[in-house]
Amino acid sequence: MVKLTINGREFQAEPCDTVLTVATRGGINIPTLCHSESIHDYGACRVCLVEVERRGRKRLVTSCLYPVEEGLKVTTDSDKVKRVRSTVMELLIARCPESIDVKEMAKKLGVTESRFVAEDEKSSKDNCVLCGMCARVCSEVVGASAISLVNRGTEREVALPFYDDTGACIACGSCAYICPTGAITLVDTATKRIISWPKGTADFPLKACTSCGIHFAPVKQLEYMAATAHLSPSEFELCPDCRKME
Ligand code: SF4
Ligand code: FES
Numbered sequence: 001m002v003k004l005t006i007n008g009r010e011f012q013a014e015p016c017d018t019v020l021t022v023a024t025r026g027g028i029n030i031p032t033l034c035h036s037e038s039i040h041d042y043g044a045c046r047v048c049l050v051e052v053e054r055r056g057r058k059r060l061v062t063s064c065l066y067p068v069e070e071g072l073k074v075t076t077d078s079d080k081v082k083r084v085r086s087t088v089m090e091l092l093i094a095r096c097p098e099s100i101d102v103k104e105m106a107k108k109l110g111v112t113e114s115r116f117v118a119e120d121e122k123s124s125k126d127n128c129v130l131c132g133m134c135a136r137v138c139s140e141v142v143g144a145s146a147i148s149l150v151n152r153g154t155e156r157e158v159a160l161p162f163y164d165d166t167g168a169c170i171a172c173g174s175c176a177y178i179c180p181t182g183a184i185t186l187v188d189t190a191t192k193r194i195i196s197w198p199k200g201t202a203d204f205p206l207k208a209c210t211s212c213g214i215h216f217a218p219v220k221q222l223e224y225m226a227a228t229a230h231l232s233p234s235e236f237e238l239c240p241d242c243r244k245m246e
Contacts, residue, residue: 004072013068020048020063023076030076031085031109033092033102033180034131035064039140044131045180046088047105051075060084090114096127099181119154126198127183130156134175134184134197143228144168147175147197158183159199171195171204171218191215209239216240 001012006023013022018041023030033045041064050063053073060081063074075081089106094116096102106112132149135158139145146169150159160166171193176186187194192215194203206215207222216239226233238246 002068002070002072004068004070004074006074007076015068017068018064019050019052019061019066019068019072019074022068023050023063023074028076030063031105032064033105033129034133036133036137036178038178039133039136041065042132042136045092045129047085047092049081049085049088051078051081085109086111090116092129094118095129096181096183099127099183101180101182102127102129126157127181128158128198129181129183130158131180132158133178133180134158137174137178142170142172142174144170144172144224146170157199158197160197160202164200164202166202166204169195169202169204170220170224172221172224193218207236209242210237211242212239214239214241 002015004011004013004022006019006026006028009026011022011026020030020032020035030050031047033047035041035048043062043065046062048063049060051058051074052061052066054069063076086109089109089111091114092102093106093111093114095118130149135148138147146166147158147160149156151157160169173186173193173195175197176184176195183198185196188206192203192205194201204218204220207217207219208215222236223233226236
């Protein structure tokens with residue numbers, strides 16, 4: 001175990017813990033945009049900045065990635081942290097001015113306007129902050145790797161293989177669920193699921209229940225579940241309601 005302080009309170013932690021994990025466990029709130037317990041952290045949004053003091057030297061670090069160490073002194077709410085975090089939020093608002101989620105988070109942190117504007121209009125319209133959470137949940141949790149971050153620099157963006165190959169996508173919607181800015185949307189109609197990513201839209205047929213006829217889940221997702229669980233596709237013929245009545 002290692003000992004550290006956060007905002008003057010003493011904590012003990014496992015050497016593999018991050019500052020964010022220990023703070024959260026101790027009831028200290030650090031705002032995050034691109035953190036999820038379900039996937040690896042990547043440190044993209046920088047909203048989780050805190051100040052650490054180590055051997056007399058202070059610096060700002062992303063708490064979701066920074067590992068604890070003996071004697072570390074962490075401050076989560078100093079004036080400097082608040083000032084830089086506000087600037088980060090302003091940059092995020094400029095990057096995705098249409099994102100309600102980003103605006104709400106900014107408001108909670110006392111930021112309602114941005115002094116900045118996105119250099120390139122294209123990126124400011126898709127609401128994507130390039131956090132990569134969609135790609136990581138798809139590969140790390142679902143196991144499909146259907147989308148990824150492609151290109152470099154200002155051309156960096158989220159895309160399907162070759163921009164329109166939905167072959168690996170099972171239409172589960174995990175990317176839409178985890179996206180912190182609402183840049184990915186999912187709509188279920190009576191018979192199909194439509195998913196829109198920043199660079200494209202695709203629709204996927206929903207399976208009709210063999211008993212009541214209602215379309216209840218994407219065909220590809222059910223096939224994937226059957227294959228990964230080594231079950232017969234016939235196990236997925238009924239919607240959840242009809243299954244309960246069996
Ligand atoms: S689409 Fe959403 S989850 Fe994916 S990189 Fe952009 S902001 Fe992050
Ligand atoms: S939550 Fe740590 S960088 Fe986004």
